[in-house]
Amino acid sequence: MSDYYLRRQDPVAAPASVAGVNTLLDWAEKLAEAAAPQEVYRHKEGRITLRFEHEGRGYFLKLHRGIGWGEILKNLLQVRLPVVSASNEYRAVQTLRNIGVDTLEVAAYARQGGNPATVKSLLVSDELVGTISLEHYCADWAVASPAAVLRRRLIRSLAESARKMHDAGINHRDFYLCHFHLDLASLETPRLRCYLIDLHRAQLRARTPRRWRIKDLAGLYFSALECGLSRHDLLRFMHHYSEGGLAAALGPEVRLWRQVERKAKALERKAERQRRSAGSGASWRIIRGRDRGRALGSLLANHEQDLRQWLSEHSRLLKQDQWSEVGLVELQGKWCFIKLYLAKSPLQRLAFRMRRARAVRSFDAAQAMAVAGLPVPGPRACLALNGAMVLLTEGMPNGRDLRALWLAEPAAADAAQWLAAAAELLARMHRAGFAHGDCKWSNLLWSGGQFYLVDLEAVQQLTPLTGKPAGLHPRQASDLARFTIDAEELALAPDLYQLFLERYLACTGLARESLLLQLLPLVERTRARHRRKYAIDMPGLV
Numbered sequence: 001m002s003d004y005y006l007r008r009q010d011p012v013a014a015p016a017s018v019a020g021v022n023t024l025l026d027w028a029e030k031l032a033e034a035a036a037p038q039e040v041y042r043h044k045e046g047r048i049t050l051r052f053e054h055e056g057r058g059y060f061l062k063l064h065r066g067i068g069w070g071e072i073l074k075n076l077l078q079v080r081l082p083v084v085s086a087s088n089e090y091r092a093v094q095t096l097r098n099i100g101v102d103t104l105e106v107a108a109y110a111r112q113g114g115n116p117a118t119v120k121s122l123l124v125s126d127e128l129v130g131t132i133s134l135e136h137y138c139a140d141w142a143v144a145s146p147a148a149v150l151r152r153r154l155i156r157s158l159a160e161s162a163r164k165m166h167d168a169g170i171n172h173r174d175f176y177l178c179h180f181h182l183d184l185a186s187l188e189t190p191r192l193r194c195y196l197i198d199l200h201r202a203q204l205r206a207r208t209p210r211r212w213r214i215k216d217l218a219g220l221y222f223s224a225l226e227c228g229l230s231r232h233d234l235l236r237f238m239h240h241y242s243e244g245g246l247a248a249a250l251g252p253e254v255r256l257w258r259q260v261e262r263k264a265k266a267l268e269r270k271a272e273r274q275r276r277s278a279g280s281g282a283s284w285r286i287i288r289g290r291d292r293g294r295a296l297g298s299l300l301a302n303h304e305q306d307l308r309q310w311l312s313e314h315s316r317l318l319k320q321d322q323w324s325e326v327g328l329v330e331l332q333g334k335w336c337f338i339k340l341y342l343a344k345s346p347l348q349r350l351a352f353r354m355r356r357a358r359a360v361r362s363f364d365a366a367q368a369m370a371v372a373g374l375p376v377p378g379p380r381a382c383l384a385l386n387g388a389m390v391l392l393t394e395g396m397p398n399g400r401d402l403r404a405l406w407l408a409e410p411a412a413a414d415a416a417q418w419l420a421a422a423a424e425l426l427a428r429m430h431r432a433g434f435a436h437g438d439c440k441w442s443n444l445l446w447s448g449g450q451f452y453l454v455d456l457e458a459v460q461q462l463t464p465l466t467g468k469p470a471g472l473h474p475r476q477a478s479d480l481a482r483f484t485i486d487a488e489e490l491a492l493a494p495d496l497y498q499l500f501l502e503r504y505l506a507c508t509g510l511a512r513e514s515l516l517l518q519l520l521p522l523v524e525r526t527r528a529r530h531r532r533k534y535a536i537d538m539p540g541l542v
Contacts, residue, residue, distance in 0.1 A: 004110035005090070024110040028122045029062045045071055047083075047200075051127065058127030059107060062086055062200065066118040083200050085121035087111055092170055092202035093125075099168050101161050102183075103196045104128075128195055134158075135223065139291070140378055142228030142367050150187065155233055157192045159240035162217065165196070171212035173201040176223035192262050214256065217241075218263030225268060228371050265328070288363045289381030289392070295332055296381050296392055305515035306390055307340055316397075328395050335395030336380055343387045352389055358457035359389035365434075365459035366393065372432040375425070375452045377445075399447035401454075405443065406490050418446065419492075419500040425451045426479060427507030429507075433464035435475035441486040468509040471518055480504070480515075481522035485530065488541050497541045516542060 002021045035050045040061075042049040046067035051060055064085050075082035086109060096103045104125040114121035134154075145151065158180065167173065172179070183193040203212065221234075238249035238257060249257060271290070286293035300310065308325060311317065315327030316336060325340045341359050343349040351357055359382050366379040378394035405418060422444055429436065436443070437458025445452045462473045472480075487497055505512055523542055 002110075002112040005106065005108065007107045021110045024108065025112060025122060027099070027121055027190045028061060028110075028124075032063050036218045044085075058129065060125050060127060062089070062123045062125075064121045065284060066113075066120060069117045072117060081203070082116075084116045085111055086123040086145070086200065087121060088202050088204065089123055089200040091204055092199040095168055095204065096165060096196065096199075099164050101164050101196060102193045103199070105310050126182075126410070128197070130185055131181035131183050131195060133178045134180040134182055134194065135176070137182055138177060138224065138227045141468035142226060142370055142378070145228060145371070152236060153192050154182075154194070155236050156240045156342065157194050159237045161194065162195060162220065163241045163243070164356075166208040166213050166216070169205045169207050171203050171216050172196070172199065172207050172219075173203065173212075173215070174198055175219045177220065177227075179225065182371035196260060209329070211255065214259050216264055217260045218267060219261060221264040222267040222271075228367065230371065271412075274318045285384045287360055287378065287382040287384055287389075291383035292331065292336075292392055293383055296338075296390065297383055299331070300383070300385065300390070307385065307390070311338065311340060312508060318458070323493075328397055331380075331392070335397045337377060337393045337395045339393075341389040341391070349387050352384055357384075357389045359391040361459070362391055362456045365456040365461075367431075368461060369429075369453065369456070369459070372434070374429055374432060374434070375450055376456065377452055377454060387452040396445060396447040399445045399452070402444040402446065402451070402489070403441035403486065405446060406492075415496060416499060418451075419496050420503045421451050422483070423500045424507055425453065426483065429453065430472060430476045430479070431465045431508060433462045435460045435462060435473060436479050437475065439479035439482045441483070441490070465508060468511075471514050472510070474518075477515075477518040478522055480519055481526055484519070484523050485526045485539060488527075488539065490532075491539075492541065494541060501542075 004023070004024055005023045005095060031052055032048050032050060035052065036082065040048065040050045046065045048063050049060065050063075051058060053059070064083075067082060067084060072082045072084070090106060090109045093104050093106055097105075106123065106125055108124035109122065111119065111121040138154075141151075161180075162175070179196060179198045181195045181197060183195065186193040229504075235246060235249075239246040242249040242253055244252070286297060299314075300307065311325050311327045311329075315329040317325065317327045318337075319326040323342045323344055327338050329338050339359070339362075341357060343352055346356075363379040363382045366376045369376045370378060376476075377396065379391075380394065381390075381392040383390045383392075385419055402418060402422060406415070410418070424437075425444070426439065436453060436456070437460060443453065443455045445454050460475055462475065465472075471477075484497075487500075501512075504510075505515065519542060527540070
């Protein structure tokens with residue numbers, strides 16, 4: 001049993017010197033033997049995947065050499081259909097192209113043999129140039145969401161591709177964001193192109209069974225869980241996937257979507273168990289942020305007993321005390337803030353094991369604030385180690401906090417700009433329904449022409465302010481009191497403080513009198529505490 005395909009007038013046809021299936025397979029074997037190690041992407045289970053070039057064009061070759069009866073039996077015992085040749089991928093690619101789903105373009109295909117254990121086959125496809133996997137493109141969406149129009153276009157593109165694929169009787173079996181490659185040039189065109197790849201495990205039938213639809217959709221949902229998806233994003237996907245739109249998705253098909261969600265959550269729990277197992281030997285566990293967490297865990301794997309020393313040797317230390325340290329470190333080519341939290345007691349060590357720690361609260365707060373559009377360093381990972389927690393966030397190597405800026409004796413215009421920007425940021429935070437909990441000047445970081453909120457361990461999410469609010473939540477009023485105390489300690493000029501206060505009032509819609517009624521008792525209480533603790537008597541700004 002044999003068949004093959006070779007694209008006419010293609011440069012790849014010349015080196016193959018095709019006279020039949022055998023010649024094509026022999027050519028592929030020679031290509032695989034001569035491939036440099038850095039060009040081989042996978043070599044496992046009787047299949048090798050590699051990249052090669054010919055006449056200035058890039059191609060990918062998948063060569064199946066036969067997996068043997070042992071591998072076939074192992075897959076069957078695990079209730080998995082074994083992949084024995086390139087035939088399914090070739091047929092799936094052709095079908096997807098015929099129904100208008102962007103996918104690979106096949107340059108060559110061949111298959112020889114009827115014995116499933118020894119069948120040989122190959123697939124050559126054009127290299128996708130100028131594309132990026134959606135796993136990487138969407139990695140920072142939770143903290144740096146793209147324009148709403150682009151977000152909607154991508155969600156619609158994925159939903160329509162999934163619907164067309166399933167309606168044609170195809171299920172992918174590895175339906176994750178990493179297997180969609182976005183053509184960056186198409187971002188500027190009316191039609192967005194997202195190429196679906198890695199179809200070697202695809203199954204083709206006259207009709208896709210319900211359980212395989214659920215498995216594919218759950219896989220896609222699971223892979224997007226850390227992308228900061230909102231409820232509207234999920235509903236939009238359901239609307240474009242379901243034939244009857246959102247009415248059908250929330251009506252006759254609602255049970256399917258509930259099963260998809262349950263399956264995705266089960267995949268998340270399974271991934272968490274695997275992460276724990278992988279990290280158990282090194283005594284670290286990834287609590288948040290899979291990719292960056294693994295990279296950070298690998299760096300720290302041999303230093304769990306002396307994390308402070310590792311930080312001093314590998315990072316630029318920014319701040320430290322008895323129980324914590326903050327540094328700036330380069331990870332995977334990007335600057336990151338790394339904060340180490342040490343357990344103060346056996347009880348806190350137990351809390352770390354139960355994920356009840358400031359590092360986790362800070363990560364979750366940063367994610368929620370970023371989704372609300374507030375400027376915060378993007379959360380990257382959170383790890384639990386022996387008696388410690390490590391938080392990794394987006395780094396800003398040239399950033400300076402408001403306190404440091406003020407102590408450098410800035411020009412009057414710069415000082416006015418910073419106080420106005422600080423007022424606007426605090427107002428945005430409060431209107432979005434957040435209280436910082438420790439709103440001192442050193443927790444406002446200036447970078448790239450704006451302030452970022454940092455040290456988010458005490459953040460609380462409250463009810464957003466709407467219209468002309470009558471007053472602030474007590475915790476939000478405490479934010480302003482803490483900011484005011486720092487202003488008094490640093491001898492801020494009264495006119496600059498009034499500029500700050502007026503800008504804050506203008507941005508929140510609060511009345512001056514009602515705000516001062518809330519603010520004055522809190523400021524007085526903090527002043528009294530500072531007088532007792534530091535013997536400081538400060539001139540009042542309010």
